[in-house]
Amino acid sequence: MNIAVLVKLVPDTEATIKIDADRRKIAAGEINFVLNPYDEFAVEEGLRQKEKAGGQVTVISLGGDEAAKALRNALAIGADEAIQVKSNGGLDMLGIAKALADAIRGRGFDLILAGKQAVDDDCGAVGAMVAEFLDIPHVSIVTKLDIEGDKLTATREIEGGVEVFEANLPALITAQKGLNEPRYASLKGIMASKKKVIEEVAATISTPKVEVITLTYPPQRPPGRIVGQGVDAVPELVRLLREEAKVL
């Protein structure tokens, strides 16, 4: 099976986010960047499907140096090949998905995997958009994937339950936590990844339809209050919730 996985580098989920002086992006400063956690599930799923059916896993990332870093990370985990869709930014969500789809088209991938969402922009959109641009089926937020021949069955998580979908390959799946347990990069994998050549293709440019105006911090929550210790504090808590917060 010829498998593609879309990956992105994002700030570590523990990172303290500071807004840059231009107020349109975050200050990269001391932040530790990692492979998007949902993309780890996607990479793992790609590797497992390959281990089952044979074939190869190509990881794809759009961006500048950070994209190359994401690809090195994924190669270290076990991906076979990597494509950097080179872009210096300036694309909106739709433009990113379009450029990714353009880079993917014609390469004969049977299965394309992406993360449920990137934990920086938290859009959860690129996967479904890429599928639409490629005119192939997709199932998003998937916690279980079975592939038999050219048919897949995917379980997708929704409010209060799950939905099961069937589709024919080629198809795109977005990975949710629960799909698998991602493996770590091995030392051997890390060494091998350094020698691999990353294929570079230029991103197709499209004029953004959406403009970033500014980045701000969310409103601060008013300082909290310790009502008291142990069960003795319960009556006062109930009174405050009722009379002050008016939520009971």
Next chain:
Amino acid sequence: MNVLTYVESREGKVRGAGLEALTVARDLAGKLGGSLCAMIIGEGAAANAISLGKYGAGKVFVVEGDDFGGYSPEAYREAIVAAMKAADASVVVMSATSLGKDLAPVVAAKLDAAFLPDCTSLEFEGGKIVVKRPVYAGRCLITLSTGSFPAVISLRPKAFLAKEESATSPVVTALNVDTAGKIKSRFVEFRVESAGKLDVTEADVIVSGGRGLKGPENFYLVEDLAGALGGAVGASRAVVDAGWRPHGEQVGQTGKVVNPTLYIAAGISGAIQHIAGMRSSKVIVAINKDKDAPIFKMADYGIVGDALEVLPVLTKAVKALG
């Protein structure tokens, strides 16, 4: 410019998030000087259409039929595109529920439209739609704008209030949508995982438990309090990973982002990834043994104490309120 709202329904019932979207779309249509048109897809669409008049929908398109029984990205996309055309709409507003999060990007790609997902505020200023949305797990808000139409907008559930308006009696039109050869991912089934239980994303009150509950056998304390408050049970990732609670209950960056009126965290430390999912709750209560637990920095009210002791007493006190 006219505005179309896709009012989401499930199993024949209009969802709260759908009415929120309808309310926002109504305000937007007013600002754009256009008309508001709603649409409902699937089971019970026609039966529910009239009820949207209360929210100011003058025109409602209904789409029913076999292909719309369960969710299908392609069938629903075709329905929305057809309704946009029929309504001569330049903007479509929907909900960023699990369905809307899947559908909105598909529609945006199909229409080559400006895409504004998961918004928590929406204005129209100087000819442009201006929205805010949380990014970096709520650690920042981004303000985006577009003057490009068509535009596809999805709204974070519970970020807006659904408001009724002087009732109109809408003109309901059945829309025929041709899906022949278009459906690629076939809906097989929906399996309820928590029958009759409220989902955390839809609850006004959430009581969440963490590792401080000591074991799955103690979660009845969380369930009892949630029950007394008419709310839902949530959980930290630590207890979901440990298999104490189902993944659907996990609140946080890799779980669900929730927006309740009251969020009670019991035995939860308040890791940044947990906070990411509940920081926009209106009122936060924390119960934790450790007075230095980070959750207290987020909480409006805190009790320092053993959750196993405090929870049952709190449940009793809530029940006593009647």
